[in-house]
Amino acid sequence: MRTLILAALLFVFAGGAFALTPQEGALDPEQEARYRTLIHELRCLVCQNQTIADSNADLAADLRREVHTHIAAGATDDEVRRYVTDRYGEFVLYKPPMTARTAVLWIGPFLLVALGVLIALRMLRRPRAVATPAPTADTERLRRLLDEEER
Incomplete structure (x- = not known):
């Protein structure tokens, strides 16, 4: 009996593990391509060196979900970018536009x-500074001094 109850509980709670994530469903191929392009253009605000497509941060997952929702609702790419930049600033764009x-x-x-x-x-x-030879008088004097020291 315990085994049956345990199996039933596992079955009930395992359903969430197999649910479709927003990225996997509800978009036609053209929308899916737009979604993929957009998530590679937006910067993860937590990681800062990764796009939201590459990041595992919770904020990146939320941003991917937002992009997915907007595209599924029929928003254009510019509308999605504007929504994200209005909310997070231009820093979220991996390639910011040329502005002042x-x-x-x-x-x-x-x-x-x-x-x-x-x-x-x-x-x-x-x-360049050119080395000038020492005057001959100084050279002769140095030789004499060295000769005197050797004696």
Whole structure:
């Protein structure tokens, strides 16, 4: 009897383990492709170096669920992006748009490389100090001093 009750309880509680996650159902192939693209464009706010597609964080799972829900409801990609950025800021976008606020992010690396090239060119073009030979009088005097020490 115990075995039967245990089996019934396992059957009841195991149903949740086999339930479809939002990512697995309710989207047609075109919506699924859009969903996959969007979750690879959004940054996990917990991990910060991963997209929400790659992250196992709870917040990333919530964001994936939100994206799925919006796409299933018929929202466009821009509407989903706008919803997420309104809620979490532009930092959530893995590739932020070029705006006045993000210009430094887009232009900064090129400016640093250009600055490095300019510094390297200046260093290469700078006249180098040439070693001048010691005056012969000093050389003769040094020889005499060394000869005196040896005696």
